[in-house]
Amino acid sequence: MNRMTITESAELLSRSSSSLRLEKFIEQRMDAPCILMQQEDSLDDIALQLEDLTGVVVDQSHLGRVKTLSSDSAVVSSLNEHHSLIAANVGNAHSAGGILLTVRSGSVDLLASLMDSAIESYRLSEENQACREAIEESAMQLAQSFEEQNWLRGFARNATKFTTGSGANEMANGVLQPLGYLLRAEDVFLIVDAEETARSGLCSAKFGDSDFSIQTVESVLHQFELHHESAPLVRNNVQLPTDQGAINSIVAVPVNGGAKSLGFLVGINRSTESLEGLPVYDPEFGSGDVGLLEEAAVLLSTQAHNIHLLVQSNQMFLGSLHAMSGAIDARDPYTQGHSERVARLGFELAQLMKLSEPACQEIYLAGILHDIGKIGIPDAVLLKNGPLTNDEFRTIQKHPEIGYRIIERLGHLQFALPGVLHHHERWDGKGYPHGLDGESIPLMARVLAVADAFDAMTSSRPYRDAMPLSKAVSIISGGAAEQWDAEVVACFQHWIADCQPEQAESQSGAKAFIPQGSPVEQVLQAAMALGL
Numbered sequence: 013m014n015r016m017t018i019t020e021s022a023e024l025l026s027r028s029s030s031s032l033r034l035e036k037f038i039e040q041r042m043d044a045p046c047i048l049m050q051q052e053d054s055l056d057d058i059a060l061q062l063e064d065l066t067g068v069v070v071d072q073s074h075l076g077r078v079k080t081l082s083s084d085s086a087v088v089s090s091l092n093e094h095h096s097l098i099a100a101n102v103g104n105a106h107s108a109g110g111i112l113l114t115v116r117s118g119s120v121d122l123l124a125s126l127m128d129s130a131i132e133s134y135r136l137s138e139e140n141q142a143c144r145e146a147i148e149e150s151a152m153q154l155a156q157s158f159e160e161q162n163w164l165r166g167f168a169r170n171a172t173k174f175t176t177g178s179g180a181n182e183m184a185n186g187v188l189q190p191l192g193y194l195l196r197a198e199d200v201f202l203i204v205d206a207e208e209t210a211r212s213g214l215c216s217a218k219f220g221d222s223d224f225s226i227q228t229v230e231s232v233l234h235q236f237e238l239h240h241e242s243a244p245l246v247r248n249n250v251q252l253p254t255d256q257g258a259i260n261s262i263v264a265v266p267v268n269g270g271a272k273s274l275g276f277l278v279g280i281n282r283s284t285e286s287l288e289g290l291p292v293y294d295p296e297f298g299s300g301d302v303g304l305l306e307e308a309a310v311l312l313s314t315q316a317h318n319i320h321l322l323v324q325s326n327q328m329f330l331g332s333l334h335a336m337s338g339a340i341d342a343r344d345p346y347t348q349g350h351s352e353r354v355a356r357l358g359f360e361l362a363q364l365m366k367l368s369e370p371a372c373q374e375i376y377l378a379g380i381l382h383d384i385g386k387i388g389i390p391d392a393v394l395l396k397n398g399p400l401t402n403d404e405f406r407t408i409q410k411h412p413e414i415g416y417r418i419i420e421r422l423g424h425l426q427f428a429l430p431g432v433l434h435h436h437e438r439w440d441g442k443g444y445p446h447g448l449d450g451e452s453i454p455l456m457a458r459v460l461a462v463a464d465a466f467d468a469m470t471s472s473r474p475y476r477d478a479m480p481l482s483k484a485v486s487i488i489s490g491g492a493a494e495q496w497d498a499e500v501v502a503c504f505q506h507w508i509a510d511c512q513p514e515q516a517e518s519q520s521g522a523k524a525f526i527p528q529g530s531p532v533e534q535v536l537q538a539a540m541a542l543g544l
């Protein structure tokens with residue numbers, strides 16, 4: 013048998029890369045060619061191999077001793093005057109086992125201890141290598157755990173920002189994006205049940221760049237018969253063909269909100285290569301990935317539920333405000349709808365002034381409440397059919413402060429106080445109750461003052477008809493920087509120009525074109541459409 017045949021034989025015996033490393037290692041330390049033989053190799057093969065390496069003829073009697081070698085210590089036999097045969101059982105040194113043989117010169121004792129020392133050195137270096145690899149893997153796992161924890165913390169932190177209906181879709185997009193990286197998945201999907209999409213507007217989404225479509229992933233989940241009560245799904249090495257390529261592995265967990273199913277979180281195709289510098293230590297999806305998805309699912313469903321509750325709470329709150337403004341307007345049929353119109357026009361003006369959306373909504377809500385103090389004005393004064401006496405006028409003028417005292421007790425309506433208290437102040441300081449002037453009047457009140465005046469002028473009163481629209485616009489324009497904030501008046505002029513006043517004039521005055529309905533309700537409805 014030649015050398016090639018021996019090598020082939022060794023490969024058949026599954027010689028590991030570890031044993032090849034051992035050969036090389038011992039060769040370097042023994043300063044002599046070296047071979048690692050399996051116990052099954054024939055003595056003739058070994059003799060030929062040694063002859064090839066050293067050019068000496070090895071007596072079969074020496075090889076017989078080698079074959080019966082059982083201890084961990086090396087044995088050394090003198091082959092001739094110049095060469096010794098050194099053999100060691102290396103079964104304990106690495107998994108492949110076998111007899112390590114070499115031939116070189118030197119004293120028997122020296123060579124024996126040299127061989128023992130080399131084997132021990134190799135064993136230690138292998139252990140060292142194994143420890144290093146274990147530490148590296150632990151470090152990688154630790155790094156991944158750290159990233160996962162960071163992400164979950166970020167998820168929890170960011171999710172609380174989505175407290176209105178800008179909602180669940182935005183939240184899902186914002187916080188689920190990094191899942192693909194953390195799962196080492198080619199793509200990640202949020203698959204939402206059709207019923208849930210119809211109910212809340214939350215939509216299915218994909219967060220990676222793969223060619224796989226949401227429909228494809230849905231059909232794969234269907235193939236695995238996954239439903240909301242299912243255990244998490246983990247499949248590796250599945251080779252599922254699809255129109256967009258093969259799905260080799262998949263991990264999926266149900267996302268449930270209470271007893272209700274929202275859908276599934278799905279990762280597909282575990283990457284076998286490092287992603288963005290973080291190596292993959294496990295080429296398959298496993299329990300760690302399921303845990304991560306389950307934690308994400310719990311956070312997602314919990315926050316979605318919170319959004320739902322908050323939207324419901326806001327709707328109830330808004331309903332209460334409308335009931336209060338309805339109670340004010342109901343006392344005087346001539347001013348019916350006045351609070352709503354002032355609120356709505358105030359909102360339109362605030363938007364034209366490019367105030368923030370929350371500021372616009374606060375002005376709207378303050379407009380709803382601006383005259384709530386009229387609840388405390390006697391009917392004889394409030395509903396008087398004719399001009400007011402000075403005393404009666406002073407009584408009426410108390411309504412901003414009465415309204416202030418009502419609202420200040422309602423903690424969550426504090427934002428409306430400036431509008432309620434100061435909507436009758438004038439830019440020139442001649443208003444009431446405090447005679448504030450210019451920018452010392454809160455902006456909310458300056459906006460509502462224009463809206464209030466315009467609706468009052470264009471509404472009928474018991475003692476006068478509604479003023480023609482063009483006259484009301486003219487009065488407000490003329491009062492810029494005198495009675496009203498010129499900037500608000502400028503926005504009012506833009507608004508009235510956009511509203512086609514000619515058309516409105518020919519109908520029933522300002523009521524015809526001040527938008528109907530609550531913008532805040534619209535916001536809440538939008539929230540419901542997007543949220544859960």
Ligand SMILES: [Fe+2]
Nearest residue numbers: 382383435436
């Ligand atoms: Fe008022």
